[in-house]
Amino acid sequence: MKLGRRHLLTGGTLAAAGIAMGSTPAHAAPGSSPREETRSLEELHQEALAEGGSLTVYAGGDTAQQQDGNKAAFEAAFPGVTATMVVDYSKFHDARIDQQLATGTLVPDVAQLQTLQDFERxxxxxxxxxxxxxxxxxxxxxxxxxxxxxxxxxxxxFSTIYNADEVGSRPPTTAADLLDEQWQGRIVSTYPNDDDAVLYLYKLIVDQYGWEWLAAFLEQNVAWVRGTQEPADQVEAGAAVIALGTDGMLTPAEGVKTRFVLPESDPFMAWAQRAAIFADAPHPAAAKLYLNWWLAKQTQADFYMWSVRTDVAPHEGYRPIWEYPNANLDGFAEFMDDRAAVERFRQQITLYIGEVEGAPSPGWLGLHPGR
Incomplete structure (x- = not known):
């Protein structure tokens, strides 16, 4: 069963967690390269329980509830282990983590973020x-x-999504299609100057169509919101017909009205959400269990978009993400690395659409959420 972005995985997905993987531990200090883990999930589960059964993850996202499905599935698979999932924009989590590291007050065991540049640093x-x-x-x-x-x-x-009930048989499939007058007042978008992944999508479109496209897009009376969950929710509810700068299920579940547009030649953007365990993680055993669970084949197969594994088949009708050159996988990582270029483009975009307005969709979480 594939679930959408608000509920990433089904509860009990890996209830049969004792898949044998051997018996040798694998970790290494910074600067070295360990062997791949060979212990079973059940062995790792027992170590997490012995450690205290707690895990804290700082997860990039848009609403406090966005990781609820992930949390439920993980806890159902490993009884006695409690996962605290703290969701916030990645650009706030990374700054928060840096501050905690500087002051010796680290809270999370694991960070999973879209700020790809932070992990190499x-x-x-x-x-x-x-x-x-x-x-x-x-x-x-x-x-x-x-x-x-x-x-x-x-x-x-991230690409375009639309409500199948509202759009009918001729949905927009390119950025140029979004300029059709029939969509005026019916489009919602995340502020691109608030989210670097959305910003990169807009850069790809501007690079292809020119700044004239953005000027014309603004004439469509676009509704601008914070976070990428709100556009998805509005389209599913029919409050908007189309959203630019969010994701959707590749294989929609029964009753789901939203459809994700995978462009044939127009650019879109994709990335692998990176996760890491901190060297001073308060709960390293639970953190290892969590990463092993995420990379298990069943978990990967249950994800609503693409797997990071080469031996997990994509959703029916799709190819592996690395076979889509217009997904710009390498481009997003390069974009995120060049912070000066990011800020220049962000300010250019701001000249067109104005400053970001409204409170952050996850709320204000402070310095040490999850502590």
Whole structure:
């Protein structure tokens, strides 16, 4: 069963957690490269219980409830282990983590964020545990650090989505289609100057169609919101017909009205959400269990978009994400690395659409959420 972005995985997905993987532990200090994990999930489960049965994850996202399905599935698979999932924009989580590291007050065991540039920096700073979960060797080469400092755990993609009931038989399939007058006042978008992944999608579109496209797009009376969950919710509810800059289920569940547009030639953007265990994680055993669970084949198959593993088949009708050159996988990582270029483009976009307005959709979480 595939679930949508608000409920990432089904509860009890891996209830049969004792899949044998051997018996040798695998982790290494910063600067070294460990062997791949060989212990079973049940062995890792027992170690997490002996450690105290607690896990804290700082997860990039848009609403406090966005990781509820993930939490429920993990806890159902491993009774006695409690996962605290703290959801906030990645750009706030990374700053929060840096502040905690600087003051010796680290809260999370694991960070899973879209700020890809942080993971190489944290690796260079020696604050990440080098660890290769079971299945690491099957993760696509571009979705992992070769020393195990971090690994991708799922592939997300941003494009256009639409409400099938409202759009009918001729949905928009390109950015140019969004300029059709029939969509005026019916489009919602995340502020691109508030979210770097959405910003990159807008850059791809502007690079292809020119700034004239953005000027014309603004004439469509677009509704601008914070976070990428709100556009998805509005389209599903029919409050908007189309959203730009969010994701959707590749295989929609029964009753789901939203459809994700995978462009044939127009650009879209995708990335592997990176996850890492901190070297000073308060609960390293639970953190290892969590990453092993994410990379397990069943968990990967249950994700609503693409797997990071090369041996997990994509949803029916789709190819592996790395076979879509217009997904710009390499481009997003390069974009995130060049912070000066990011800020220049962000300010150019702001000249068109104005400053971001409204409170953050996850709320204001402070310095040490989850403590």
């Amino acid at each position: 944290w690796k260079d700073e020696g604050v990440l545990l080098h660890y290769k979960p079971a299945g690491f060797s099957k993760v696509h080469k571009d979705f992992k650090d070769r020393h195990g400092a971090w690994t991708g755990i799922f592939v997300d993609a």
